[in-house]
Amino acid sequence: MTDLKQQECEACQADAPQVSDEELTTLMREIPEWAAPSRDGVLQLEREYKFKNFKKAWAFCDKVAELAEQEFHHPTLTLEWGKLTVTWWTHAINGLHKNDFIMAAKTDALLDD
Numbered sequence: 362m363t364d365l366k367q368q369e370c371e372a373c374q375a376d377a378p379q380v381s382d383e384e385l386t387t388l389m390r391e392i393p394e395w396a397a398p399s400r401d402g403v404l405q406l407e408r409e410y411k412f413k414n415f416k417k418a419w420a421f422c423d424k425v426a427e428l429a430e431q432e433f434h435h436p437t438l439t440l441e442w443g444k445l446t447v448t449w450w451t452h453a454i455n456g457l458h459k460n461d462f463i464m465a466a467k468t469d470a471l472l473d474d
């Protein structure tokens with residue numbers, strides 16, 4: 362199976378299915394640093410990235426924003442001194458789609474760039 366980070370997002374329609382419980386369990390294993398909180402009934406993927414200062418966190422934030430535009434799938438980015446919190450979910454289906462897992466894996470891969 363191709364690594365999540367090598368896969369491409371697909372266009373997500375409003376009637377696209379959310380990941381099943383089984384898919385969630387399997388996919389979470391591929392992004393072990395991520396949590397899957399539910400907020401107002403919407404399942405999301407979230408990870409905190411720690412940095413030495415604001416400027417480094419800001420630089421990583423810019424990389425994630427570029428990635429989002431390339432894939433046309435967008436996260437919530439919370440930028441603070443020494444920390445960037447990245448949250449992925451699919452607004453069109455109010456939950457998690459495979460695209461969110463692909464983007465989480467691609468976000469992790471940006472750390473190595």
Ligand SMILES: C[C@H](O)[C@H](O)[C@H]1CNC2=NC(N)=NC(=O)C2=N1
Nearest residue numbers: 433434435436450451452453454
């Ligand atoms: C029109 C709609 O906003 C676009 O198709 C894209 C833009 N980026 C997106 N990003 C996320 N996370 N979820 C979406 O449903 C989404 N939709």
